[in-house]
Amino acid sequence: EVQLVESGGGLVQPGGSLRLSCAASGFTFSSYEMNWVRQAPGKGLEWVSYISSSGSTIYYADSVKGRFTISRDNAKNSLYLQMNSLRAEDTAVYYCAREKLVGDAFDIWGQGTMVTVSS
Amino acid sequence: EIVLTQSPATLSLSPGERATLSCRASQSVSSYLAWYQQKPGQAPRLLIYDASNRATGIPARFSGSGSGTDFTLTISSLEPEDFAVYYCQQRSNWPLWTFGQGTKVEIK
Numbered sequence: 086e087v088q089l090v091e092s093g094g095g096l097v098q099p100g101g102s103l104r105l106s107c108a109a110s111g112f113t114f115s116s117y118e119m120n121w122v123r124q125a126p127g128k129g130l131e132w133v134s135y136i137s138s139s140g141s142t143i144y145y146a147d148s149v150k151g152r153f154t155i156s157r158d159n160a161k162n163s164l165y166l167q168m169n170s171l172r173a174e175d176t177a178v179y180y181c182a183r184e185k186l187v188g189d190a191f192d193i194w195g196q197g198t199m200v201t202v203s204s
Numbered sequence: 205e206i207v208l209t210q211s212p213a214t215l216s217l218s219p220g221e222r223a224t225l226s227c228r229a230s231q232s233v234s235s236y237l238a239w240y241q242q243k244p245g246q247a248p249r250l251l252i253y254d255a256s257n258r259a260t261g262i263p264a265r266f267s268g269s270g271s272g273t274d275f276t277l278t279i280s281s282l283e284p285e286d287f288a289v290y291y292c293q294q295r296s297n298w299p300l301w302t303f304g305q306g307t308k309v310e311i312k
Contacts, residue, residue: 122301129303129304130242130248130291130293132299132301132302132303135301144299144300180247185253188253189238189253190254190259191238191240192253192259192260194248194249195247196246196247
């Protein structure tokens, strides 16, 4: 079964750090571009970051640039998001999502992991 | 920066009725537009990609159309499980990916 499973969310104080992980299974992870998308409580979807299949190309939304770092380990079939200098407005469910090989869309999503930034 | 505007914000319909959802881009995105369905507590699910291609396993009652700046998602006859929030999404030079604000399809 093709699957993405996120972990690492939790409660963190403003200014703190958290590292999210996304474990992939059921497909050749190293062939796919990957993304992180977040959704604040009761709000819409916001793209956060992109990484190419090799990890050589990376993009960030302006809202997280300089604070978040995306990475991947193709040998471990895993995607990561290191989040530093967290703010209250980073509170959201964070999803990892796979891009289609052909066609511009995210065809597989994880179940999400909740990050709460609060004192 | 391309902005996607979805309308209406809420659509109140009965099962069996036809739903027509709109997504308008602030500048042309060619046919690079996708639609997702999201139910409470669940991750989004891909319905349509490249404006009109149904994703794997998506029922034929879902269809997408449009190009350039105006796109439509049509659900030909609403089933009880179709009441959810729908998002459009596009890829551009910057930001790399953008989502619309969503349309909620609720039971009338």
